Amino acid sequence: MPPASPSNEKFKNDESLVDKGRKIGALKMVGPTNGSRTRQAFSVVNGGQDLMVAGSGPASNAGSDCGGIEFTKEDVEALLNEKMKTKNKFNLKEKCDQMLEYIRRLRLCIKWFQELEGNYLLEQEKLRNLLELAEKKCSEMEMLMEAKEEELNSIIMELRKNYASLQEKFVKEESDKLVAEASLAKEKEARAVAEKSQTSLSEELGRAQRESSSANQKISSLNDMYKRLQEYNTSLQQYNSKLQSELATTNETLKRVEKEKTAVVENLSTLRGHYTSLQDQLTSSRASQDEAMKQKEALANEVGCLRGDLQQVREDRDRQLLQVQVLTSEVEKNKEFTGKSCAQLDSLTTKSIELEARCSSQSDQIRRLQEHLSIANKKLQMSDLSALETRVGFEEQKILICELQSRLADAESKIIEGEKLRKKLHNTILELKGNIRVFCRVRPVLTDDDDGTEAKVVSYPTATEALGRGIDLLQHGQKHSFTFDKVFMSDASQQEVFVEISQLVQSALDGYKVCVFAYGQTGSGKTYTMMGESGSPEQKGLIPRSLEQIFETRQALQHQGWKYELQVSMLEIYNETIRDLLSLNRSCSDMSRTENGVAKQYAIKHDANGNTHVSDLTIVDVCSSKEVSFLLDRAAQSRSVGKTQMNEQSSRSHFVFTLRISGVNESTEQQVQGVLNLIDLAGSERLSKSGSTGDRLKETQAINKSLSSLSDVIFALGKKEEHIPFRNSKLTYLLQPCLGGDSKTLMFVNVSPDPSSVGESLCSLRFAARVNACEIGIPRRQTNTRSSDSRLSYG
Numbered sequence: 001m002p003p004a005s006p007s008n009e010k011f012k013n014d015e016s017l018v019d020k021g022r023k024i025g026a027l028k029m030v031g032p033t034n035g036s037r038t039r040q041a042f043s044v045v046n047g048g049q050d051l052m053v054a055g056s057g058p059a060s061n062a063g064s065d066c067g068g069i070e071f072t073k074e075d076v077e078a079l080l081n082e083k084m085k086t087k088n089k090f091n092l093k094e095k096c097d098q099m100l101e102y103i104r105r106l107r108l109c110i111k112w113f114q115e116l117e118g119n120y121l122l123e124q125e126k127l128r129n130l131l132e133l134a135e136k137k138c139s140e141m142e143m144l145m146e147a148k149e150e151e152l153n154s155i156i157m158e159l160r161k162n163y164a165s166l167q168e169k170f171v172k173e174e175s176d177k178l179v180a181e182a183s184l185a186k187e188k189e190a191r192a193v194a195e196k197s198q199t200s201l202s203e204e205l206g207r208a209q210r211e212s213s214s215a216n217q218k219i220s221s222l223n224d225m226y227k228r229l230q231e232y233n234t235s236l237q238q239y240n241s242k243l244q245s246e247l248a249t250t251n252e253t254l255k256r257v258e259k260e261k262t263a264v265v266e267n268l269s270t271l272r273g274h275y276t277s278l279q280d281q282l283t284s285s286r287a288s289q290d291e292a293m294k295q296k297e298a299l300a301n302e303v304g305c306l307r308g309d310l311q312q313v314r315e316d317r318d319r320q321l322l323q324v325q326v327l328t329s330e331v332e333k334n335k336e337f338t339g340k341s342c343a344q345l346d347s348l349t350t351k352s353i354e355l356e357a358r359c360s361s362q363s364d365q366i367r368r369l370q371e372h373l374s375i376a377n378k379k380l381q382m383s384d385l386s387a388l389e390t391r392v393g394f395e396e397q398k399i400l401i402c403e404l405q406s407r408l409a410d411a412e413s414k415i416i417e418g419e420k421l422r423k424k425l426h427n428t429i430l431e432l433k434g435n436i437r438v439f440c441r442v443r444p445v446l447t448d449d450d451d452g453t454e455a456k457v458v459s460y461p462t463a464t465e466a467l468g469r470g471i472d473l474l475q476h477g478q479k480h481s482f483t484f485d486k487v488f489m490s491d492a493s494q495q496e497v498f499v500e501i502s503q504l505v506q507s508a509l510d511g512y513k514v515c516v517f518a519y520g521q522t523g524s525g526k527t528y529t530m531m532g533e534s535g536s537p538e539q540k541g542l543i544p545r546s547l548e549q550i551f552e553t554r555q556a557l558q559h560q561g562w563k564y565e566l567q568v569s570m571l572e573i574y575n576e577t578i579r580d581l582l583s584l585n586r587s588c589s590d591m592s593r594t595e596n597g598v599a600k601q602y603a604i605k606h607d608a609n610g611n612t613h614v615s616d617l618t619i620v621d622v623c624s625s626k627e628v629s630f631l632l633d634r635a636a637q638s639r640s641v642g643k644t645q646m647n648e649q650s651s652r653s654h655f656v657f658t659l660r661i662s663g664v665n666e667s668t669e670q671q672v673q674g675v676l677n678l679i680d681l682a683g684s685e686r687l688s689k690s691g692s693t694g695d696r697l698k699e700t701q702a703i704n705k706s707l708s709s710l711s712d713v714i715f716a717l718g719k720k721e722e723h724i725p726f727r728n729s730k731l732t733y734l735l736q737p738c739l740g741g742d743s744k745t746l747m748f749v750n751v752s753p754d755p756s757s758v759g760e761s762l763c764s765l766r767f768a769a770r771v772n773a774c775e776i777g778i779p780r781r782q783t784n785t786r787s788s789d790s791r792l793s794y795g
């Protein structure tokens with residue numbers, strides 16, 4: 001079937017185009033009308049239910065050529081309103097001619113319409129190409145921006161590092177300089193002290209030398225004195241010996257004199273005898289005697305004199321001996337003193353040698369210190385120089401940093417601009433894609449499916465226009481074809497699926513209300529798609545992946561001044577009753593299951609801004625995806641699960657995960673409030689299949705009721721009906737603001753490849769195809785400049 005043409009009615013209604021009197025052939029179509037046409041094209045493919053293909057052109061085209069002829073609205077209206085005027089009522093021939101003429105003109109007009117339509121299609125194609133180009137450009141630009149930002153960030157980091165290291169170096173140099181100055185001062189002090197000690201030592205040395213020379217002089221004078229005394233002693237000894245020899249001779253003389261005396265006495269006696277006789281003689285003798293007597297007296301005198309002399313000499317000698325003794329003792333003393341002096345001298349000499357050595361070592365030290373000082377001075381100069389250089393470098397770096405910072409600021413502002421552009425383009429893309437989209441996902445064959453016994457029921461068309469978007473289902477030998485926005489085959493990974501919805505997650509951050517549903521029979525992979533398998537990072541579902549992306553993006557947008565607050569709530573709707581999955585007070589939430597307590601607890605209210613509040617619902621502020629996964633685990637444990645023949649762990653309730661995003665940009669004063677609803681619907685299987693009775697029957701009826709309410713709401717929205725039956729079920733009422741005109745909705749239809757499920761699969765696919773044919777409004781972003789209170793609310 002060829003793609004459907006834009007309806008003629010559409011053209012007619014498009015009065016503004018014609019009113020301006022422009023040539024229609026040259027008109028270009030713009031805006032969302034494109035999308036709507038494409039959507040109708042799909043719906044035709046989708047088994048032709050509820051088709052809105054009105055008045056597609058008749059197949060019979062007039063052969064005549066109308067090239068060159070152009071019509072205006074007036075022309076066409078005139079043509080249509082033309083009345084046959086015949087002069088003669090019964091002139092049939094004229095009437096016939098007129099009719100023929102009229103028919104010819106009508107044909108021309110139709111032909112012209114068909115050409116116009118062809119032009120439109122071309123135009124549409126072109127626009128689509130343009131759009132793709134714009135998308136590509138946009139993503140390239142984004143990448144470029146990111147790269148540039150990274151580059152700038154790295155440059156800044158480097159510069160910062162450089163700056164820090166330079167500062168460190170500078171500080172080190174400064175401290176080195178201080179140390180060098182301190183050591184210089186110390187050296188100077190040491191040198192002064194050494195000089196002082198040197199002068200005192202040299203003074204001491206001079207004194208010691210003088211002392212030593214005086215001692216030497218004393219010694220020599222003492223030595224002289226000793227010699228002289230020795231000489232004197234010897235001379236005294238000589239004199240003594242002479243005196244003794246003189247004494248001996250005097251004694252001999254005395255003896256001799258005494259002998260002579262005795263001889264004289266004898267003589268005298270003899271002579272006396274002769275006295276008489278010799279009176280004469282006597283007189284003479286007397287005279288001689290007198291003479292002798294005189295001689296004797298003289299001699300006695302002489303002896304006395306000599307004796308006195310001798311005595312004197314003896315005394316002299318004694319005195320001399322005493323003197324000698326005194327002198328000897330003195331000499332001894334002197335000798336001792338000399339010895340002492342010598343020792344003192346020795347010690348003094350050694351001391352002086354020591355002092356000299358010390359003096360020389362100290363002067364050595366002083367010299368060395370002076371060398372050190374000069375080296376230190378040089379070093380100081382050098383460090384001064386290098387400090388100067390460093391400072392200059394530092395200044396240069398500072399300037400460079402300033403420059404880079406300004407460039408960075410420029411780049412950042414450019415990025416912000418780019419980001420704005422990206423958001424706009426992104427939104428345009430999503431608008432063009434339509435704001436309710438349907439993805440189909442087929443789960444792989446599981447081991448407990450009865451595969452092999454029957455032929456494969458699911459296949460994928462390979463024609464290019466349906467590649468990745470078409471799915472064929474075989475039932476009782478009859479093939480049913482469907483086309484969706486995207487069809488994921490059984491081998492599609494969780495990541496591949498997530499990539500397709502990541503743009504919607506981004507939209508939530510940009511301030512849109514987003515709903516993602518998973519629809520399908522029990523066991524078709526809804527929970528797997530939404531939550532995934534916990535414990536395996538590869539098999540994480542859309543919810544954890546979305547949150548990871550949101551936290552990452554939040555981090556990245558912080559540089560642009562965005563601050564986001566995120567709040568999570570999780571509830572399930574079981575038998576038309578809301579249960580809070582995050583409530584710690586289980587008894588309280590169980591109470592809500594009793595029929596009477598329902599209305600008061602978990603009452604749903606919408607405010608004027610389209611925000612939803614659920615009373616008593618637990619709302620948790622979250623800062624990391626870890627916290628969220630913790631909450632998800634908690635919620636999973638609280639979820640109602642029941643047994644049916646289909647799936648032992650099948651969920652009999654709708655699970656609604658809601659993330660409220662409130663972002664504020666400090667620098668631009670912008671504010672956004674987005675909502676991301678991720679919903680794992682209860683199994684869509686019909687009653688007969690799950691064979692339920694009693695409680696299970698009630699459950700199934702409640703599920704069917706709410707699912708049909710959901711489809712009623714979507715179809716009513718699609719038909720733009722005045723009354724949308726939001727209030728028919730808890731689920732639709734809860735999600736009312738997120739299902740209206742200004743939200744973005746995505747539905748996953750999960751399909752099991754199991755041949756025994758083919759009936760259910762067909763139902764699911766038919767339902768999804770009808771949803772896919774719906775067109776609901778244009779998404780509107782909830783942004784405003786800052787208000788005083790921005791308490792988050794549901795929806």
Ligand code: ADP
Pocket residue numbers: 442443444446490520521522523524525526527528529647650651683750
């Ligand atoms: P539902 O929630 O629709 O009842 P589940 O998500 O519980 O279905 O899926 C039923 C079974 O199929 C689970 O064991 C799940 O692990 C498995 N499954 C579903 N989809 C996939 C998939 N795409 N890849 C691998 N296993 C899947």
Ligand code: MG
Pocket residue numbers: 523526527528650651680
């Ligand atoms: Mg499930």
